[in-house]
Amino acid sequence: MSPNVLALLPEYILTLAGVLIMLAEPCLKHSSSRKPLGWIAIAGTLLAGGASWFQLGFGTVHAFSGTIQTDPFSIFFHLLIAAIVLVTLLTSLDYFETYATHAGEYFALVLFGAVGMMLMTCSVELLMVFIGLEISSISTYIMAGMRKGQSTASESSIKYFLLGSFATAFFLYGIALAFGATGSTSIVAIAAGLGTTATPLIAFTSLAMILIGLAFKVSAAPFHVWTPDVYQGAPAPVTGLMSTGPKAAAFAVLLRITFSGFPSMQHRWAILIWILAALSMTIGNLGALLQRDVKRMLAYSSIAHAGYLLVAFTAFPVEAISAAAFYTAAYAAMNVGAFAVITQVGGFDETARTIDDYTGLAARRPVLASVLAFFLLSLIGIPFTGGFFGKFYVFSAAIGSGHIWLAVIGLINSGVACFYYLRLLFAMFSRRTPATELTAGASQPRATSVPAVIGLTLAALASLILGILPGNTLWLAQYAGTSTMVEDARQQCIAHPDNCQLQVQMERR
Amino acid sequence: MVPIAYYLVLAAILFSTGVAAFLIKRNIITVFMSIELMLNAVNLTFVAFAHMWHQVQGQIFVFFVMVVAAAEAAVGLAIIIAIFRTRQTLNVDQINLMKS
Numbered sequence: 001m002s003p004n005v006l007a008l009l010p011e012y013i014l015t016l017a018g019v020l021i022m023l024a025e026p027c028l029k030h031s032s033s034r035k036p037l038g039w040i041a042i043a044g045t046l047l048a049g050g051a052s053w054f055q056l057g058f059g060t061v062h063a064f065s066g067t068i069q070t071d072p073f074s075i076f077f078h079l080l081i082a083a084i085v086l087v088t089l090l091t092s093l094d095y096f097e098t099y100a101t102h103a104g105e106y107f108a109l110v111l112f113g114a115v116g117m118m119l120m121t122c123s124v125e126l127l128m129v130f131i132g133l134e135i136s137s138i139s140t141y142i143m144a145g146m147r148k149g150q151s152t153a154s155e156s157s158i159k160y161f162l163l164g165s166f167a168t169a170f171f172l173y174g175i176a177l178a179f180g181a182t183g184s185t186s187i188v189a190i191a192a193g194l195g196t197t198a199t200p201l202i203a204f205t206s207l208a209m210i211l212i213g214l215a216f217k218v219s220a221a222p223f224h225v226w227t228p229d230v231y232q233g234a235p236a237p238v239t240g241l242m243s244t245g246p247k248a249a250a251f252a253v254l255l256r257i258t259f260s261g262f263p264s265m266q267h268r269w270a271i272l273i274w275i276l277a278a279l280s281m282t283i284g285n286l287g288a289l290l291q292r293d294v295k296r297m298l299a300y301s302s303i304a305h306a307g308y309l310l311v312a313f314t315a316f317p318v319e320a321i322s323a324a325a326f327y328t329a330a331y332a333a334m335n336v337g338a339f340a341v342i343t344q345v346g347g348f349d350e351t352a353r354t355i356d357d358y359t360g361l362a363a364r365r366p367v368l369a370s371v372l373a374f375f376l377l378s379l380i381g382i383p384f385t386g387g388f389f390g391k392f393y394v395f396s397a398a399i400g401s402g403h404i405w406l407a408v409i410g411l412i413n414s415g416v417a418c419f420y421y422l423r424l425l426f427a428m429f430s431r432r433t434p435a436t437e438l439t440a441g442a443s444q445p446r447a448t449s450v451p452a453v454i455g456l457t458l459a460a461l462a463s464l465i466l467g468i469l470p471g472n473t474l475w476l477a478q479y480a481g482t483s484t485m486v487e488d489a490r491q492q493c494i495a496h497p498d499n500c501q502l503q504v505q506m507e508r509r
Numbered sequence: 510m511v512p513i514a515y516y517l518v519l520a521a522i523l524f525s526t527g528v529a530a531f532l533i534k535r536n537i538i539t540v541f542m543s544i545e546l547m548l549n550a551v552n553l554t555f556v557a558f559a560h561m562w563h564q565v566q567g568q569i570f571v572f573f574v575m576v577v578a579a580a581e582a583a584v585g586l587a588i589i590i591a592i593f594r595t596r597q598t599l600n601v602d603q604i605n606l607m608k609s
Contacts, residue, residue, distance in 0.1 A: 127570055134577045138584050145588055151595040155604050157588045162540055165581055166531055169547035172574060173524060176554040176567075180517075183562040185570065229607045296607075 007063035007070040007122070009055065010048035010078055011115050017044025018111035025104030034103035038093045041107040042451075045089060045114070049082035060487050066186065067125035071487055073480040074122035076325055077252045081121070083462070084245045084332050085114045090455030091340035092237035095348055096146065106146055110241065113139035117249035124260075126175045126185040129253055133171070133217070136249060137164050140242045144234040147348070156233025163216065163226040171213025177206030178261075187261040188491040194264050207262050211272055214257075217250040220276045220310060221283040224303045228287070231299035236346060239295060240339025243302045244332040251309060251328055259317045260488040273313045274406055280307030281413040288420045292354045297420055298338060301379060304417060305331050308394055311410050315397035321481030323397040326474055330390035330466050334378040337459030341372040344448050344456070361428040368448065369428045371456055376421045378463045381414055386466030393474070516557035523550035537589055537599045541582075548578050 005012070021037045028034070052075050055061070060071040089110060096103035116136030123129045141164060145157025179185050181203040182193025197203050212223065219227040231239045258269055284304030291297040309331065312324035345361065345368060346352040352361075362369040378385035391414060395407045448456075466473055527547035534540050552571045559567025593599055 127573060131573065131577065134581070138580060141584055141588065145591060148591060149595070151592075152606050154588065154592040154595050155606055158537065158592050158604065161585050161588050162531075162537070162544070165541075165544045165585070166547075169524075169527070169544055169551065172548065172551040173554065175570075176551050176558065179555065179567055179570070180558040180561070183564060185566060232607050 003061050003063040006055065006058065007061045007068045008119075009051040010082070011118050013048045013051055014044055014111045014115045014118070017041060017047075018108045018115070021104055021108040021111070025102065025108070028104070034097060034107075035093060037104040037107050038089060041111055042086065042089050042093075044111060045082055045086045048114075048118075049079055049086070052078035052082060060483065064128075067128045068122055069124040069487070070122050071480075071484055072476065073252070073256075073321070073325075073484040074118075076476050076480040077121035077248060077328075078118050080248055080329050080332055081114055081117045081245055083458075084241065084248070084336050085110060087336050087340060087455045087459050088237050088241045088245075090451045090458070091240075091343055092235075093451045094449055095235065095237055095343060098348070106143065109139045109143050113143070113241070113245065117245050120249040121252040123253075124187045124256070126178070126187065126190075129257075130168075130172065130175065132249070133168065133253070136246050137168065137217075140164075140238070140246060143238045144230060144242070146235050146238060152233040153235070156230045159226050160230040160234075167213045167216030167223070169213075170209050170216070174206045174209030174211075174213060177202050177209060181206060187256055188488055190261045191263055191488070192492050194262065203262075204265065204268060207265060207269055208272065210257060211254075211269065211276075214250050214254045215276055218247050218254070218306045218309075219303050220306045221279040221303060224280065224283065224306075227303055228291075228296045228299040231302070232293055232296045235348075236295065236339055236343040236350065239299075240336045240343070243299070243339070244336045247302075247306065248328045248332055251324060254313070255321055255324055256484075258313060259321060259485065263317070270314050273310050274403065277307050277310035277314070277406060278409050280304065280310060281410055282307075285413045285416045285420075289416070291420070292356070294342060294353065294355060294358065294424065295339075297355075297424070298335070298342075301417070301420070302335065304413065305335070305379075307413070308391060308410055311398050311403075311406055312394045314403045314406060315401040317485050318478070318481040319397040319400060321484065322474070322477040323393040325477040325480055326466075326470070327390040327394050329473055329477070330378075330386035330463070333386050333459055333462035333466060334375045337456065337463060338372060338375040338379065340452070340456055340459060341368055341375065344368055344452055345372075355424055355427050358424060359427045359430055359432050363431070371460055373425055373428065374460055375463065376425050378467070380418050380421045384464075384467045386463040386470075388467055389470045389474075390466070513557055513561045516553060520550045520553040520557065523547075523553065535601050537592070537601060537604075540601065541585055541589070545578065545582075548574055 017040055021040055024037060055070050056075050062069055096106050113136045116132045119132030120129055123132055141157060141161040144160045145153050147153040175185060178190055181197045181199050182190045184190055184193055194203055216223040231243060262269060281304050284300050284307055288297050288300035291300060309324055309327050312320050312327060352358060378387040381387040381391045395410055398407045524547050527543045527550060530543035531540055534543060552574055555567040555571050
């Protein structure tokens with residue numbers, strides 16, 4: 001198989017499935033069910049995940065004149081994104097069914113978004129990163145406004161669009177300056193060019209601009225202001241997707257750019273990321289304490305989790321990449337799961353919004369309530385859940401590299417976070433029934449469909465397995481970290497044989 | 510010949526104008542235009558650096574930025590129409606249903 005086909009096989013499959021759905025949508029009768037299109041999307045996602053797994057056997061593959069590099073690092077994130085998309089599709093298969101006229105578009109957009117995210121993780125050329133970022137962003141802008149008639153949906157969409165494009169402009173300006181400082185937009189060539197650059201100030205400005213752009217995308221404080229509004233207004237399954245998928249991809253890009261593109265400036269960006277991490281954890285958790293709306297609370301919680309993830313960046317390269325990759329997987333499993341439960345509880349009209357609406361949920365829908373309780377415990381970081389091991393690896397990586405204070409801030413924040421997760425948990429298991437439900441007369445619970453049950457089971461199992469048997473995922477994360485660093489060092493040696501001491505360092509590890 | 514620094518300073522001024530307009534202006538269309546201004550500042554920077562390094566890479570990047578900006582505009586204007594239909598206003602200050 002030619003490397004150009006092999007390297008982007010998952011992306012090709014997803015694109016084909018997406019285009020097929022777009023073509024089939026107008027052929028279906030106006031009144032007929034859109035579920036078959038959802039099944040095409042699910043099949044495409046499964047195939048794409050399988051293709052990523054198949055790529056693992058080929059080691060590192062370069063394609064498209066060295067702009068694409070498929071390595072264990074990108075495969076880790078490909079599999080993660082495929083899993084996120086799969087759970088989202090399964091739990092939202094009938095979400096738009098009875099309400100929206102063009103539910104097929106939603107499935108196609110999810111797949112196109114996934115193509116963008118996957119492309120971001122396997123690009124080693126900033127041009128391709130930019131294109132991937134935009135493919136995923138533009139799809140998500142539209143998805144945020146899918147509930148067209150509702151004014152909160154279009155408000156969410158416009159805020160996401162304006163601030164997302166604003167962030168992209170910063171990211172692009174950073175790339176332009178990096179090109180000016182080093183004469184290249186390839187990540188490995190930038191690393192090689194930084195050693196001999198005549199304009200270190202421009203190089204540092206470019207790094208700061210790229211950091212700002214990506215900090216917006218991962219919603220790290222102080223660039224988080226859009227997150228609560230956007231997450232609250234978007235449909236619940238879309239919020240679940242965009243709080244995990246694009247974030248995972250943006251973190252993958254951030255890892256590649258910082259550790260492969262700007263390794264020689266680590267002493268500078270480590271400080272910036274230290275500040276971002278400390279601010280995100282504190283602002284995220286304190287903000288979440290004040291929220292009554294559940295989606296808004298989880299939005300602040302996702303800001304805090306971005307902070308925990310950024311803590312990993314202050315560690316040594318290989319530990320940092322494996323801890324960050326593992327945390328992304330653990331966070332994705334529990335967050336996508338929590339939003340899947342919210343999708344099932346609230347439905348298309350989002351009848352359950354505030355914590356009061358969740359009061360007594362355990363009595364009405366015991367299984368959903370206990371699954372949500374499990375995800376909340378995992379978000380707190382209780383042992384035997386994915387969240388616990390994620391935090392454990394991140395903080396131990398930070399302590400290992402001497403950033404004890406950051407770990408202390410993180411641990412205090414984890415304590416603060418207990419309050420708001422437990423408040424929701426206690427509300428669900430309290431005996432009282434919500435007042436709103438009695439007046440609305442919507443007491444008849446919708447039955448949870450079989451695909452949704454499968455999706456929830458998958459997310460819960462993933463969270464549980466990451467908490468009890470983290471070995472396999474951790475191995476893949478470590479493999480991803482080690483192989484990427486060695487491969488980048490090798491590439492740099494080919495580009496610039498004079499700074500080859502890096503490779504010796506890497507191989508000694 | 511105009512020195513490269515002139516282009517870069519002009520681009521930096523354009524970019525800052527875009528950022529300032531994004532933060533100050535209240536009409537969504539104007540806010541959207543300020544983003545386009547920022548993207549054009551980026552394009553100018555790319556072209557200037559491409560000339561300096563004698564590399565075509567920077568100029569190719571500009572084409573991609575333009576194409577993506579066009580795609581973004583298509584989606585952005587559609588969202589703006591959707592918001593005008595539901596709200597009858599394009600003032601950013603009045604689009605605040607979710608502030609707590």
